[in-house]
Amino acid sequence: MEAQALAHLLGLPQGKEALRERLGRRGHPDLVPALTAYLRRLQAPPEAFSALGRLARGAVVAGQQAGLLGGPALTFYKAHTALSLAEEVGAAAVFWVASQDHDVEEVRHLHLLLEDELRTLSLPLPPLPAGRIPLDPYRGVLVGFLGPWARDPRVAYALEGGTLSEFSARILLAFLGQRGLLPFDPMAEELSPLFQGALERELSDPLASAQALNREAERIRALGGKPPLRRKPGATNLFLETDARRLLFYEGGVFSDGVRRYSRKELLEILRTDPSRLTPAAGLRPVFQDLALPTAGFVVGPNEFRYVAELSGVYALHGLPMPALFLRLQAVVLEPPAARLLGRYRLDPWAFVEGGEAAFLGAVRGVLEGFREVEEELARLQRQLEALGERAKALEPTLERPFRRFRARIGGEGERLLGKLLRARLDRDAVLLHHLERLKRHLLPLGLPQERVYPFPMYALRHPEALGLLREAPAQGRAVLALG
Structure with missing residues (x-):
């Protein structure tokens, strides 16, 4: 959901x-x-x-x-x-x-x-x-x-x-x-x-917020959702920082971080001397x-x-x-090298961010010598199978569904074979492979969307107009910020 x-x-x-x-x-x-x-x-x-x-x-x-x-x-x-x-x-x-x-x-x-x-x-x-x-x-x-x-x-x-x-x-x-x-x-x-x-109030009833969280998690699960948060029995919603930051548990009027035990009075004293050591x-x-x-x-x-x-x-x-x-806002920053490559293959930047190599292969199909012929032969085979299915259906109506499943399997295998053929051809074409890898570096570094890897100041330091383009972008939805 x-x-x-x-x-x-x-x-x-x-x-x-x-x-x-x-x-x-x-x-x-x-x-x-x-x-x-x-x-x-x-x-x-x-x-x-x-x-x-x-x-x-x-x-x-x-x-x-x-x-x-x-x-x-x-x-x-x-x-x-x-x-x-x-x-x-x-x-x-x-x-x-x-x-x-x-x-x-x-x-x-x-x-x-x-x-x-x-x-x-x-x-x-x-x-x-x-x-x-x-x-x-x-x-x-x-x-x-x-x-x-x-x-x-x-x-x-x-x-x-x-x-x-x-x-x-x-x-x-x-x-x-x-x-x-x-x-x-x-x-x-x-x-x-x-x-x-707020921390003092949380310490006065340390399990209440965790229990409220768990109740809401059950309601979300009943609605078909998958709640990402849940607290174990006795777990609070507070961390204590000592030599490390550890979740606090509470039982029988005593707190524990798994290493030592604390009274409420001791935690209040820690809070009084350095409130930054107790964190939500x-x-x-x-x-x-x-x-x-x-x-x-x-x-x-x-x-x-x-x-x-x-x-x-x-x-x-x-x-x-x-x-x-x-x-x-979700955004893709397009520097000139990536923009030129996307334009060359008439490839939408969001299609590449979401589809990666598969999107690129789809865009370059027409560029690869001999590929269109193989694609057309597979399409012809699909049409022949469809005609054969119609003949079988006329002879015996119960064969319609088995033939439909058969055609679907053949079609799926055909698409996989085409993908392998494209990849093999691409591996032998140094220019296309270079273009794919360059697009990955710009838009899918480390296999992740660009916005999750590169810092925006990198673009602002290289292109004075970057901050202005961001300011003009919509508040929400998707944006493409074309630089240079």
């Missing part, structure tokens, strides 16, 4: 009307001064400070893990959707830099397309939340990998960040700050105290986000849409309305 169809069945808020209905809700009373102090420390541009005033109207929020050079381009597409929607209703656009996430394998790689080759930098990051990982040990390696780009004022500014999450926040400010984007790092010293009250799990994070921010709209990707759909009970538990949900 598609995420949006499930959301409709669950009655979750979607669309601009729902967004407007949720404007005007107040966030944390200390939000503006805390966020102002954070932006001052980051030396944010004037447009970001001007956007603070729009928080009184409400916020459209997006978020993503803290990544090198901003992470994959989808980070910028989420931010663009939030900015576009916020501008339309007079609200602020906020980007939640997920600094509490400790899955460093997802953020330690930086992939760039340099001189038409895919190059990768992989940093040996420690298994800590991104907000705890200092940038200093890796700054020199990053500068060397980025080469001349490291001297660009926007990148140089971002490289002054103290942590990986601050590097990400500065990238957002450097490239999107002039549009008024407000980065929000929940582990920042100025912002983490905003969650103290996925089943609670959006709710904490909206306890601090006056969120009216929430921009998500398809996978996030599925887990946010489970959280209506957790929102109700904390006395919050769910925000209006919006799927982010």
